[in-house]
Amino acid sequence: MRLISVTLATIVCLGWAICPLIAQEEKIDVEKMPEMISQGKPVFPEVARKANITAIVTVRALIDKTGKVVKAEAAQCNQPGYGFEDAAIKAALKSKFHPAISKGKPVDLWVSYNVKFDLKKKK
Numbered sequence: 001m002r003l004i005s006v007t008l009a010t011i012v013c014l015g016w017a018i019c020p021l022i023a024q025e026e027k028i029d030v031e032k033m034p035e036m037i038s039q040g041k042p043v044f045p046e047v048a049r050k051a052n053i054t055a056i057v058t059v060r061a062l063i064d065k066t067g068k069v070v071k072a073e074a075a076q077c078n079q080p081g082y083g084f085e086d087a088a089i090k091a092a093l094k095s096k097f098h099p100a101i102s103k104g105k106p107v108d109l110w111v112s113y114n115v116k117f118d119l120k121k122k123k
Helices: 046-050 084-092
Strands: 004-007 010-012 018-020 027-030 035-038 055-063 069-077 096-098 100-102 105-107 109-117
Touching: 027 100, 055 084, 069 084, 084 109
Parallel strands: 010 109
Antiparallel strands: 004 027, 010 018, 035 096, 055 069, 055 109, 100 105
């Protein structure tokens, strides 16, 4: 069994991969990192759509022992003031994960991941 010592913050990179993020929080040993099952679909803010503005929001989410997102916050946004942060938080609260595993049991764990808002035309 491989133990990974992480802080209570991790980053879920685009493409569903999970990699560690340094934070000043309590350290725990995690055997298995949280795994996203489904991501809530964010609603593109209308004011940003009309202005043709795209953004990336880094969301921090607390995943509980059942895989539910119980808290979410916008840690960073490259286009603040257009509603991207709120849309990303609402989407995060609709996301579902397999929980982190520590000492063979599910544990609560903070994760961070990027939500990309893009205006690509659909064909």
